[in-house]
Amino acid sequence: EKVEINREQRALMKAIVDAYNRHQIPQDVAKKLLQDQYSPEENFLLLTEMATSQVQVLVEFTKNIPGFLSLDREDQIALLKGSAVEAMFLRSAQVFSRKMPTGHTDVLEERVRKSGIPDEFMTPMFNFYKSIGELHMVQEEQAILTAITILTPDRPYVKDPQAVERLQETMLDVLRKLCVLQHPQEQQYFARLLGRLTELRTLSHYHSEMLASWRMNDHKFTPLLCEIWDVQ
Ligand SMILES: CC(C)c1onc(-c2c(Cl)cccc2Cl)c1COc1ccc2cc(-c3cccc(C(=O)O)c3)sc2c1
Numbered sequence: 561e562k563v564e565i566n567r568e569q570r571a572l573m574k575a576i577v578d579a580y581n582r583h584q585i586p587q588d589v590a591k592k593l594l595q596d597q598y599s600p601e602e603n604f605l606l607l608t609e610m611a612t613s614q615v616q617v618l619v620e621f622t623k624n625i626p627g628f629l630s631l632d633r634e635d636q637i638a639l640l641k642g643s644a645v646e647a648m649f650l651r652s653a654q655v656f657s658r659k660m661p662t663g664h665t666d667v668l669e670e671r672v673r674k675s676g677i678p679d680e681f682m683t684p685m686f687n688f689y690k691s692i693g694e695l696h697m698v699q700e701e702q703a704i705l706t707a708i709t710i711l712t713p714d715r716p717y718v719k720d721p722q723a724v725e726r727l728q729e730t731m732l733d734v735l736r737k738l739c740v741l742q743h744p745q746e747q748q749y750f751a752r753l754l755g756r757l758t759e760l761r762t763l764s765h766y767h768s769e770m771l772a773s774w775r776m777n778d779h780k781f782t783p784l785l786c787e788i789w790d791v792q
Contacts, residue, residue: 563740572626573700573734579624580703583617585610593667603675604779612782614648618710625707627727635718642715644788645767646760647706649688654702657693678773681766688759695752698742704735705753709760 565573592606622628622640629636652672656665673682697705711728713721739750746752771791786792 563737565734565737565741569730569734569737572730573704573738575624575626576707576731577700577703579621580699580706582624583620585613585617589613590664593664593671598670598674600674600676603671604774606671607675608781608785611648612784614651615644615784615788618644618647618651621706622710625710625727627730628711631723631727632720635720635724638715638717638719639710639712639724641788641790642718643710643712645764646709646757649685649760649763649767650692650702650706650709653689653692654697656689657696676774676777676779677770681770684763684766688756688763691759692756695749695756697753698738700738701735701742701753704731704738705756707731708735709757712757 589609592609595606619640622636628639631639652668655668669686672685677685708728708731711724711731713724713728718724735753736750739746739753743749771789775791781789781791
């Protein structure tokens, strides 16, 4: 049947994409990736700064997701804490796949590979980055997929998952239509996108172990990261 995005869905999509574009890591912070110290300690510090800036960006983006601020306040916090790592894997994946100008991409890869992350996490992490790159998502898809990740009802401590599910379902419907319209040749494109969300869950579990191994080597995080990741 003819797929079309109705006016309400178009307004929802515009709100999310505008928020996604409005809230980006400040250029002066992203530029720090290009500075020339490459020791594992220096890389870790830089990535910590990027992650902290990214969390601030994520909070602002989330507040602009239509309906999010009407959710129970504690559920808003539970959703942010439960989705932060996944949203940041998505964000850093989009950075890798959009081939940043002035070689940011290889510099970021170099720093991630040499920041004290145990090797067994490198393969799944970079496989994920590759699989996101191969999807060639348009910006609207990236923004809505991030919103869908944040609005996942079954995060720990969510008291009213049905309210979250209603919001997520609205987003899923828009994304499904968008995929059909943007990738008419690929019947299963929407299914492949949702498959990435499953991969994000796995990466999120790996990430908890990454945090533990960093902490064993006495790496310090910022107060914001400690709060969002319940460490220290
Ligand atoms: C505390 C720190 C060591 C850490 O712990 N786990 C992770 C992590 C790692 Cl490794 C991989 C995936 C997820 C996490 Cl959470 C990190 C680093 O996390 C980040 C998070 C977001 C971004 C966005 C960037 C970025 C660059 C250029 C441009 C832009 C842009 O948005 O324009 C964004 S870099 C960056 C680094």
